Amino acid sequence: MLQISNLYKTFNANTINEKQVLNGVNLQLTPGDFVTIIGGNGAGKSTMLNMIAGVHFPDEGSLVLDGIDITLLPEYVRAQYLGRVFQDPMMGTAADMEIEENLALAYRRGKKRGFRWGITKEEKELYVEKLKTLDLGLETRLTSKVGLLSGGQRQALTLLMATLQKPKLLLLDEHTAALDPKTAGKVLELTDQIIRANSLTALMVTHNMKNAIQYGNRLIMMHQGKIIYDVAGEEKKNLQVTDLLSKFEIASGEEFANDRMILS
Amino acid sequence: MDNIMSIVMAIFGATSQGLIWSILALGVYITFRILNFADMSCEGSFALGGSVSAILVVGLHWNPFISIIFATIAGMLAGVITGFLHTKLKIPAILSGILTMIALYSINLRIMGQANTPLLGESTIISIVKGLLPAAKAIGMKDSTLQYWVILLVGLLFAAAMIAILYWFFGTEIGCGIRATGSNEAMVRAQGENTDRMKTFGLVLSNGLIALSGGLVTQTQGYADVGMGVGAIVVGLASIVIGEVILHKRISFAAKLISIVIGSVIYRIIIAVVLQLGLNTNDMKLLTAIIVTIALSVPVLKKNKTKVVREGEV
Numbered sequence A: 001m002l003q004i005s006n007l008y009k010t011f012n013a014n015t016i017n018e019k020q021v022l023n024g025v026n027l028q029l030t031p032g033d034f035v036t037i038i039g040g041n042g043a044g045k046s047t048m049l050n051m052i053a054g055v056h057f058p059d060e061g062s063l064v065l066d067g068i069d070i071t072l073l074p075e076y077v078r079a080q081y082l083g084r085v086f087q088d089p090m091m092g093t094a095a096d097m098e099i100e101e102n103l104a105l106a107y108r109r110g111k112k113r114g115f116r117w118g119i120t121k122e123e124k125e126l127y128v129e130k131l132k133t134l135d136l137g138l139e140t141r142l143t144s145k146v147g148l149l150s151g152g153q154r155q156a157l158t159l160l161m162a163t164l165q166k167p168k169l170l171l172l173d174e175h176t177a178a179l180d181p182k183t184a185g186k187v188l189e190l191t192d193q194i195i196r197a198n199s200l201t202a203l204m205v206t207h208n209m210k211n212a213i214q215y216g217n218r219l220i221m222m223h224q225g226k227i228i229y230d231v232a233g234e235e236k237k238n239l240q241v242t243d244l245l246s247k248f249e250i251a252s253g254e255e256f257a258n259d260r261m262i263l264s
Numbered sequence B: 001m002d003n004i005m006s007i008v009m010a011i012f013g014a015t016s017q018g019l020i021w022s023i024l025a026l027g028v029y030i031t032f033r034i035l036n037f038a039d040m041s042c043e044g045s046f047a048l049g050g051s052v053s054a055i056l057v058v059g060l061h062w063n064p065f066i067s068i069i070f071a072t073i074a075g076m077l078a079g080v081i082t083g084f085l086h087t088k089l090k091i092p093a094i095l096s097g098i099l100t101m102i103a104l105y106s107i108n109l110r111i112m113g114q115a116n117t118p119l120l121g122e123s124t125i126i127s128i129v130k131g132l133l134p135a136a137k138a139i140g141m142k143d144s145t146l147q148y149w150v151i152l153l154v155g156l157l158f159a160a161a162m163i164a165i166l167y168w169f170f171g172t173e174i175g176c177g178i179r180a181t182g183s184n185e186a187m188v189r190a191q192g193e194n195t196d197r198m199k200t201f202g203l204v205l206s207n208g209l210i211a212l213s214g215g216l217v218t219q220t221q222g223y224a225d226v227g228m229g230v231g232a233i234v235v236g237l238a239s240i241v242i243g244e245v246i247l248h249k250r251i252s253f254a255a256k257l258i259s260i261v262i263g264s265v266i267y268r269i270i271i272a273v274v275l276q277l278g279l280n281t282n283d284m285k286l287l288t289a290i291i292v293t294i295a296l297s298v299p300v301l302k303k304n305k306t307k308v309v310r311e312g313e314v
């Protein structure tokens, strides 16, 4: 499915701000994998996801998605294979445009855009159906500007947009971190539901260890640009938060250094 | 009585002029408002449109209608250059525009071979349309009045056609992509569209419209001048903000485009009235800056006022 081999990345190489962020990442996903990713601040989680998405390019290593080498494909080209939801609820949608217009843009992901109408009647019916599944009442607000929605509503919409065209891989980077706990829980449930319903393959970064254990079939822990722990199946199901903490300490020889994680 | 008559005539003239210049404002709207790209090449492409149109008519005796088609294409090419500088060479938006603008100054001088090209004795769009109508005397009109009517008609036709084209274009998939690019680039890339392509498309369309406006202005005023684009951005912005002030912000896209044309007309009327009241033409740029400042500050002042009221309530 996705094969990450020997990924290296250093930001600001040969300057005083040099920072080695990815230090030989190897990861192989099988179709239907729903992987949660945890790790301390600056471990390289976002960088890894951004590299898969094509926001940054690796110094070394390769990315192969479903047999296609995407290592050097521009971000907008590989977007046809990927669904993405970001940490910042503002980032996934165009605030100045209507809900249906945002959906219409997402509906055309991976298709050639030309001088046909940007949105058609039949599509609108599809969007109403899809929005109903979110259960947020957005189906009656098709022509509202997205800027008027709450953070949680925007994340739910972004999630819908990311999966409107079935992606080969769904990338979620702390997509509930900016939401209040109740909304975060709702969006997370929705995420799980959508992933199951469409049998998607997904990578989800989270700073909440409980969620990392609760969701998905596989969990990986990153530290200093490396995957230091990779667990799946029954073993993952039976994990406890304390197990993760001690795993981290053993693997890294340090205390878990993510303030947000200790709090949650 | 005479005084009133001359003010009425001035307003009449201003209205027709406002329509011709509204095409410029529509172009400025695409970059500054829709694409969120402060494109300074506008001043150069306006004069470029004028220069190309003038030289084709004077130098090559081409049909003036064809000359403005080429003026538009020239403007579009200027948009390609700015787009290339910004998207491929990664030069900041403002600087890309300024570079194109400066380069166009020399290019416009090259095109015309001189700083100013009068269309004296050549047929213009206005003279051709006028030729289709009965003579001024026959319908009991002063020649200058008929001239205004013709400019008004031409301006109205072009403004209406451009609004129709823009309304259609921004409803298409590419048009939606350009609007989204102005709102959130990262999102557009995540949805698989090339934002560099979208920006270049927007710049091409905008500069094409601006050069068309420059060509039409040349045809109506009877000459092209290398300096005719100076301040064009602010004139365009003035039209946009006046339109926004008089009409509510939350209106449909078509109404927004129409409001820009109305804004352009109002701007010209304000200028004409102030000139009639005895202000000097040299003061016009200052006046324009003041109008834009006032129009831009109206929403801010309104907001502050409600804030004060709210704080008072608490």
Ligand SMILES: Nc1ncnc2c1ncn2[C@@H]1O[C@H](COP(=O)(O)OP(=O)(O)OP(=O)(O)O)[C@@H](O)[C@H]1O
Pocket: A011, A012, A019, A021, A039, A040, A041, A042, A043, A044, A045, A046, A047, A048
């Ligand atoms: N574009 C960039 N330029 C320079 N340094 C960067 C850039 N992006 C990330 N970094 C640095 O790389 C390191 C890893 O960042 P990354 O965002 O991948 O961490 P993360 O694991 O997602 O952490 P967090 O839990 O805080 O989100 C950090 O030290 C960060 O400052």
Ligand SMILES: [Mg+2]
Pocket: A045, A046, A047, A174
């Ligand atoms: Mg991160």
